[in-house]
Amino acid sequence: MTELAVEGADMGTLHHLDDHRPATPPVSLAKDPSDTTTAPAAAEVEAVDRADNPLADWLTVPDAPVLPAWARSATSIKANTAALVRLSWWHARYHGIRTPKYLVKTVLLAARGFFRATVGLWPTLSAQDHSATVKALRAQSKARPEDVELATRLQMAHAERTRTRRWRFGAAACGVAAAVIGIALADPVLQTGIAGAVVTPLAYLGRGKNTQFLDQGAPPLRVDMSAQQLNDALRAAGLLKSGKGDEEGPRVSCSMGPVRDGRGWAVIFDLPRGGGKTASDVLAKREVIAQELGVDEIQVIMSRVRAAKGGNAGRVSMWVADDDPYLGTPNPSPLEKAERFSIWEPVPFGQDARGVRVNIPVMWQSMFFGGLPRRGKTFSQRLLTAAGLLDAYVRHYVADGKGGADWMPMKAVAHRLVMGAEDDAIEALKAMLAELLTEMERRFALLRDLPTSVCPEGKLTPDIVAKYNLPVIFVTIDELQEYFTAMEKEDREQVINDLCRIARRGPAAGFISNFASQRPDADSVPTKLREIITIRYSTQVVDRASSDMVLGKGKAAQGADASVLSEEHKGVGVLVTGPASYVTVRADYLDGPTFAALCRKGRTLREQAGQLTGEAAGDVTAAADAAGVTVPAIVSDALEVMRHSPRMFTTDLLNGLVNLDEDVYGDFNAEQLAAELEAAGVKRTSKQVKISGSNGAGYQRRDIEAAVPAEILLSTGR
Numbered sequence: 001m002t003e004l005a006v007e008g009a010d011m012g013t014l015h016h017l018d019d020h021r022p023a024t025p026p027v028s029l030a031k032d033p034s035d036t037t038t039a040p041a042a043a044e045v046e047a048v049d050r051a052d053n054p055l056a057d058w059l060t061v062p063d064a065p066v067l068p069a070w071a072r073s074a075t076s077i078k079a080n081t082a083a084l085v086r087l088s089w090w091h092a093r094y095h096g097i098r099t100p101k102y103l104v105k106t107v108l109l110a111a112r113g114f115f116r117a118t119v120g121l122w123p124t125l126s127a128q129d130h131s132a133t134v135k136a137l138r139a140q141s142k143a144r145p146e147d148v149e150l151a152t153r154l155q156m157a158h159a160e161r162t163r164t165r166r167w168r169f170g171a172a173a174c175g176v177a178a179a180v181i182g183i184a185l186a187d188p189v190l191q192t193g194i195a196g197a198v199v200t201p202l203a204y205l206g207r208g209k210n211t212q213f214l215d216q217g218a219p220p221l222r223v224d225m226s227a228q229q230l231n232d233a234l235r236a237a238g239l240l241k242s243g244k245g246d247e248e249g250p251r252v253s254c255s256m257g258p259v260r261d262g263r264g265w266a267v268i269f270d271l272p273r274g275g276g277k278t279a280s281d282v283l284a285k286r287e288v289i290a291q292e293l294g295v296d297e298i299q300v301i302m303s304r305v306r307a308a309k310g311g312n313a314g315r316v317s318m319w320v321a322d323d324d325p326y327l328g329t330p331n332p333s334p335l336e337k338a339e340r341f342s343i344w345e346p347v348p349f350g351q352d353a354r355g356v357r358v359n360i361p362v363m364w365q366s367m368f369f370g371g372l373p374r375r376g377k378t379f380s381q382r383l384l385t386a387a388g389l390l391d392a393y394v395r396h397y398v399a400d401g402k403g404g405a406d407w408m409p410m411k412a413v414a415h416r417l418v419m420g421a422e423d424d425a426i427e428a429l430k431a432m433l434a435e436l437l438t439e440m441e442r443r444f445a446l447l448r449d450l451p452t453s454v455c456p457e458g459k460l461t462p463d464i465v466a467k468y469n470l471p472v473i474f475v476t477i478d479e480l481q482e483y484f485t486a487m488e489k490e491d492r493e494q495v496i497n498d499l500c501r502i503a504r505r506g507p508a509a510g511f512i513s514n515f516a517s518q519r520p521d522a523d524s525v526p527t528k529l530r531e532i533i534t535i536r537y538s539t540q541v542v543d544r545a546s547s548d549m550v551l552g553k554g555k556a557a558q559g560a561d562a563s564v565l566s567e568e569h570k571g572v573g574v575l576v577t578g579p580a581s582y583v584t585v586r587a588d589y590l591d592g593p594t595f596a597a598l599c600r601k602g603r604t605l606r607e608q609a610g611q612l613t614g615e616a617a618g619d620v621t622a623a624a625d626a627a628g629v630t631v632p633a634i635v636s637d638a639l640e641v642m643r644h645s646p647r648m649f650t651t652d653l654l655n656g657l658v659n660l661d662e663d664v665y666g667d668f669n670a671e672q673l674a675a676e677l678e679a680a681g682v683k684r685t686s687k688q689v690k691i692s693g694s695n696g697a698g699y700q701r702r703d704i705e706a707a708v709p710a711e712i713l714l715s716t717g718r
Contacts, residue, residue, distance in 0.1 A: 068259070091217050098215055105213065110199045113206030225258040225265040225293070225320060227251075233292035237285040239277050250275060255315070262354050264321040268305060271314040279304040279316045283559040297564050298324055301353050304580070325353035326572045330589035333383060335598065340605070341390035343472050343512075344462055349383055349575070350587040358575065358585050360384065360535060363472075364459075366503040366513035368530060370550035371539030371562065373518055376571035378406050378478060380537060380587040381516045382595055388474040388512070389413060389602035392609035395471040397436060399429050401482025403659055408640060409596035410476075412603040415614030417643065420659065421482040422652075424644040429483060430491065433498040436475065436511070440502065443470060443509040460510035471611060472510045475502060480517040480525050496526055504532050537585075538562035539573040551576045558582070615643075624708060632680035634673075635707050637661065642701045647689040649698040670697065681707035 071077055095102075207213075231251050234240045242249050250272040257267035271277050282289070283302055290297040299321040305311025334348045335341065346359035360367075362384055369381045388394040396414045400407040403420030411417050416435070418428045446468065447455050455464060464470060477483075477499075484492050503513045515533070517525045530536075530549070538550035540562060547562040548555055551574060556563070560582035562574045571589065576582045590598075606612040624631045641656030642648050648656075650670050657665040657673075668676075677684075682704050689698035 094217050095214060101215075102213065106199060106203050109203035109206040109211070109213075111202075111206065113202035113204065116205055117202070225267065227254055227258065229293065230254075230258065230267060230269065233289050234282070236292045237288040239271065239275075239282060239285060241275055261319060263323070263325065264299075264319050264354070266317075266319045268315065268317050270312070271316070273314070278313050280558065282316045284557050286559055286561075287564075293320060295320060296324065298326065298566075298569075298584075301584070302559055306580075319354065321353055324568075326569050326584070326586045330571060331586065333386070333588035333590040333594075335383070335386050335390065335588075336590065336594050338390055339601075341387050343388050343391045343394050343474075347384050347387040348588065349380075350571075350585040352583050352585055358583060360575070360577070362387070362512050362514075362535075364507040365535050366507065366533045367515065367535045367537070368525075368533040368550070369514075369516035369537050369539075370525075371518070371541055371573060375539035375565075375569070376573070376587060377516060377518070377539050379571060379590065380539070380573060381476070381478060381514060382406070383588060383590055384514055385410075385474060385476045386590060386595060386598050388472070389598045390605065391472070392602075392605040392611050393465050393471040395473050395611070395613065397432055397473065397475045399425075399432065399477045399483075401477075401479030401486075403656075405592070405661065407476075407478060408660075409592075409599040411616065411619050411640070411643075412599045413606065413612075413616050415616060417615055419640065419643060420656070421479075421486045422656075426483065426487060426491065428644045430495065433495060433502070436473070436502055436506075437498060439473070440506055440509050440511060444505075446470070447509070459508045465510070470510060472512065473506075474512045474514065475506075476514045478516045480515055484525070496529055500529050500532060503529065534577075536576045537573050539571075540565040540567070540569060547574070551582070555582065629709055631708055633664075634676045635680045635682065635704055637665075638677065638699070638704050639701065642699070642704070645701065647691060647698055647700050649689065649691065649696045651696075653699060677704070677707075683707075 231240060231249075234252060235242060235249065240250050240252070252269040252271055254267055254269045258265050259267070271279070271282070283304070286300055286302060287297045289302075290300045293300070301319040301321070303317050304313075305315040305317050331351055341347075344363055346361040348357065349360045350358050352358055367381075367384060369377050371377045385396070385398075388396060396410060397416045398407055398410045398414045399418035401421045403422075403425070407417075408419070416428075416432045418425050418432060443460070447458055447460070447464075450464070455461065460470060460472070465472065483495065487495065499513075499515070502511055503515075506513060513533070515525075515529075531552075536551050538547055541547050541550065543563050544556040544561055547560070551560050551562065555561070555576060558580070560574050560576055565572055565574075571587045573585060573587065574582060575585045603612060603616065606616075637657055637660055638653065641653055641660060650673065654665070654668055654670070654673060657668065677699075682699075683706065684703050685700060687697060688695055689700065691698070
């Protein structure tokens with residue numbers, strides 16, 4: 001995972017010895033033979049590293065952390081201390097409510113202990129061993145009369161010894177009775193202490209081999225990783241050679257862990273040399289390793305440790321979660337409560353498995369979102385566009401091939417908004433792309449003419465944006481496959497070429513591309529468009545091949561595989577930010593009403609900055625919403641359907657309304673539509689319209705706009 005995409009993902013800093021050595025001046029290889037002086041640089045070469053230094057091996061600085069992983073930062077110490085306090089408080093409450101149960105169990109164990117003590121002491125108190133001996137001698141005396149005298153003496157000794165023990169037993173019984181009476185008359189606190197002193201050893205004596213006094217306070221960890229388990233899993237996956245025995249075979253060397261890290265286990269290990277296996281081989285065996293560890297592959301997070309962080313081609317960082325880390329209550333987006341946001345800053349996008357914040361830098365980038373329907377693809381795509389809403393100097397161009405309600409709130413902000421994939425919408429999309437290409441070329445011409453003191457790298461800067469009124473342009477297109485499947489071949493090729501030019505050259509001119517498609521195959525989204533996208537995100541897909549179509553060829557083999565996600569992982573996807581950088585992210589949650597509220601906030605910001613342009617400036621329903629004026633829903637929806645058409649046949653208008661909201665307009669017919677519009681104040685100047693030479697029943701957009709209050713029409717310049 002790159003530092004650009006993930007903040008705070010450090011699992012323990014790995015240091016290289018060169019980082020701790022003092023810098024030495026460069027030594028010149030050329031030397032005058034007549035110069036007999038010793039070069040200072042040569043004399044000051046590190047003594048430890050000299051080949052002739054016999055102490056070099058002794059004085060080498062160990063490349064290992066001094067402190068354990070949990071004690072390497074104040075934040076980690078505080079977090080672990082707080083976790084210990086919470087755990088202790090939880091256990092106190094858990095066992096506190098079970099105190100009556102524990103008291104009953106203690107009494108039962110004490111009763112068993114008393115019985116065992118009595119059974120064990122009775123033979124001694126009753127002298128049963130002597131009684132057995134005397135009985136044996138009596139039996140012998142019947143056969144041999146000469147032993148009568150010996151039997152008599154033993155009988156007398158037995159009687160004397162029994163009499164003494166009985167006296168001691170009686171004295172002890174009296175003492176116990178007196179103690180019981182004294183305890184009964186004593187203070188309750190003293191009674192409790194004495195009872196505890198008596199019951200505790202008896203309960204201990206009464207315990208069994210498998211007796212568990214306290215209940216299990218927490219379920220056992222599903223994963224209890226150890227170095228042995230790790231080696232066994234890698235050996236079963238074919239990544240380690242087998243020896244005569246598991247103890248004799250090659251083993252990995254752990255530079256950190258396994259240690260507890262949050263709700264899971266973390267370990268950084270190096271594969272042994274001589275086995276011919278690399279870190280990439282480990283990543284490709286993710287599913288097998290997960291099976292050997294007894295978990296689901298979604299719980300295993302692995303990545304290579306690069307040289308920049310002290311790694312090598314055989315070093316792997318692995319984190320194994322106790323359970324599925326991507327389930328639970330969604331995390332609200334920080335943008336929800338933000339008043340402003342700069343698009344030049346990384347956009348808050350979501351959290352990884354360990355709860356680390358993942359931010360995406362969108363400037364100079366192009367993005368592609370893919371995945372199955374109803375897995376949160378559009379919600380995730382909207383997060384990046386929503387960040388641009390809170391920057392007044394971002395101009396939005398939006399097209400939605402589905403034409404539903406997901407992007408409709410953008411009418412309050414968007415310079416251009418294309419809804420649906422009908423013929424008029426396709427023409428509007430082509431016009432929008434032509435406008436973008438013209439603006440891109442105009443910007444490049446302007447940037448070329450600027451002095452290097454103003455534009456040193458030939459790219460847009462925040463100062464140029466403000467000085468020359470060149471806002472960042474955010475191009476959002478959802479459901480690309482709807483446009484491509486509805487177009488003729490020539491139009492399709494032209495649109496693809498336009499999109500490729502925008503994605504390839506546009507970033508330098510301040511263009512941000514944000515594309516999405518449900519079916520990212522070669523027919524719906526051509527490879528030449530997908531392959532020039534720099535940032536990709538995929539929700540659940542059906543197989544590894546589909547995952548590679550979205551994330552890039554070979555990414556699944558590297559571990560970036562969206563097919564391992566399940567139906568429960570809504571809003572979860574694999575984010576690829578570079579050739580070898582990826583992370584599984586649970587995207588922040590931003591629902592429809594909140595997105596609409598951000599659109600209204602974005603409109604206010606642009607009005608204050610004088611940046612409300614294009615269709616948003618002339619949209620009567622958006623202006624009414626901003627002014628707090630209520631426009632009948634039928635009027636607002638009809639204007640939305642007729643966004644690209646000055647007139648429309650009744651049948652086409654009905655179809656558009658059904659596509660917009662099937663629950664409301666699914667049962668509408670021509671008569672009901674006319675009645676609803678008339679009740680909302682629409683007065684038709686003509687019931688017939690002419691489109692492409694054909695006459696039919698229909699509506700004029702100007703008639704529907706006339707139902708909007710006059711002050712709103714004036715504010716939009718109509």
